[in-house]
Amino acid sequence: MPTARFTVVSAPIEQTLAVSAARGWRSLFAFGKQAVDHVNATADGRVVAHTVRKALEPGSVAFLLAMATVALIIIRHLAIRIETKRILRAHREGEAGPSDPSSSGVEKTHQE
Numbered sequence: 001m002p003t004a005r006f007t008v009v010s011a012p013i014e015q016t017l018a019v020s021a022a023r024g025w026r027s028l029f030a031f032g033k034q035a036v037d038h039v040n041a042t043a044d045g046r047v048v049a050h051t052v053r054k055a056l057e058p059g060s061v062a063f064l065l066a067m068a069t070v071a072l073i074i075i076r077h078l079a080i081r082i083e084t085k086r087i088l089r090a091h092r093e094g095e096a097g098p099s100d101p102s103s104s105g106v107e108k109t110h111q112e
Contacts, residue, residue: 055062 054060055066057063
């Protein structure tokens with residue numbers, strides 16, 4: 001007696017999966033709504049103003065971290081600018097360099 005090559009999935013399993021997927025989506029949307037509610041509750045004007053005022057007090061840890069971040073961003077920007085100018089200067093010098101190919105600094109590796 002030959003055995004079946006394919007197994008047919010019964011309806012109760014499909015229904016269970018559909019219910020489980022629907023429950024997962026419902027849970028995801030509930031989490032999103034809850035997160036939005038928490039953000040809105042936190043973003044009360046007085047709470048935000050108080051937090052910003054505390055963070056901007058010189059000498060606080062938040063202020064020192066903010067100033068260190070700003071200083072690092074400025075240093076990074078300057079380093080990029082200096083390196084870009086150096087690369088462009090080298091490129092311009094390469095364009096206006098010697099027209100004799102033997103003096104270009106490229107060695108011939110194959111001799112005829």
